[in-house]
Amino acid sequence: MINILTGIDSTSSALNAERIRMDVVSQNIANVNTTRGPDGKPYTRHQVVFEAVLNDQFASTSPPGSRPLEVRVPRVELDRRPARLVHQPNHPHADANGMVSLPNINMYEEMVDLMSASRAYEANLSAVKTARSMALQTLSIGKR
Amino acid sequence: MIEGLFNQPNYLAAKKLLDVSELRHEAISSNLANLETPHYKRLDVAPNFAAQLSHAVHGRDPGQISDLKPELAVDTSAVSSRKDGNTVQLESELMRLNQNYLEHQLETQLITGSMLRLRLAITGRPS
Numbered sequence: 638m639i640n641i642l643t644g645i646d647s648t649s650s651a652l653n654a655e656r657i658r659m660d661v662v663s664q665n666i667a668n669v670n671t672t673r674g675p676d677g678k679p680y681t682r683h684q685v686v687f688e689a690v691l692n693d694q695f696a697s698t699s700p701p702g703s704r705p706l707e708v709r710v711p712r713v714e715l716d717r718r719p720a721r722l723v724h725q726p727n728h729p730h731a732d733a734n735g736m737v738s739l740p741n742i743n744m745y746e747e748m749v750d751l752m753s754a755s756r757a758y759e760a761n762l763s764a765v766k767t768a769r770s771m772a773l774q775t776l777s778i779g780k781r
Numbered sequence: 782m783i784e785g786l787f788n789q790p791n792y793l794a795a796k797k798l799l800d801v802s803e804l805r806h807e808a809i810s811s812n813l814a815n816l817e818t819p820h821y822k823r824l825d826v827a828p829n830f831a832a833q834l835s836h837a838v839h840g841r842d843p844g845q846i847s848d849l850k851p852e853l854a855v856d857t858s859a860v861s862s863r864k865d866g867n868t869v870q871l872e873s874e875l876m877r878l879n880q881n882y883l884e885h886q887l888e889t890q891l892i893t894g895s896m897l898r899l900r901l902a903i904t905g906r907p908s
Contacts, residue, residue, distance in 0.1 A: 644810025651814030687818045703853040705811035774889045
């Protein structure tokens with residue numbers, strides 16, 4: 638099949654990856670005060686891992702170092718930082734010393750992450766837009 | 782000898798440049814996709830291509846121009862300003878994206894122009 642939109646493989650994989658990242662960040666923000674999960678422990682911050690993947694389309698023409706790459710999220714990992722301890726003796730989940738473990742989520746960190754994910758998403762969208770205009774331009778060769 | 786019509790060096794060079802802008806768009810999409818991938822190094826069209834093309838055009842040899850093969854290469858001039866070793870910078874990448882789009886537009890217009898001139902020469906009327 639001919640590829641009429643140049644670079645669409647890389648771009649769509651990136652849109653997908655950034656979308657997953659936004660989902661994970663919003664999950665973290667939603668659970669910023671969750672003190673009990675299904676496992677009986679406070680919620681732990683999740684984070685995405687990005688990984689570059691070789692684009693097979695160029696396999697025959699270019700050496701591996703100089704091929705366009707796609708991006709994917711191979712897994713979502715747990716943040717290993719310890720939970721925040723807050724003194725709240727009247728909380729139902731407080732321990733014997735009156736300390737409650739809150740999730741290890743820093744709201745500012747999550748907001749910055751969310752913003753950079755949405756910026757990256759926009760950048761990739763503008764790449765698709767440009768590819769589309771380029772394709773239309775190419776199709777109009779020979780017309781006046 | 783219908784091929785003779787399409788063997789002018791200028792026309793071939795414009796065609797080759799069109800291939801280059803498609804390839805460069807591929808590289809820029811890959812760079813934008815991997816904006817936040819650790820250790821990713823930005824790609825671009827191999828820097829020696831411009832010299833090869835201008836050499837071939839000066840030689841005015843149609844075969845030499847159409848034998849040129851633009852390739853992608855890791856951009857060794859880009860330096861990383863981040864801790865994760867990634868050399869992509871969003872702003873300059875978007876600038877390159879727009880610049881490449883305008884170059885592509887220029888090249889399609891060049892090709893269209895030379896085709897319309899051919900048509901004028903064949904039919905004798907500007908249609």
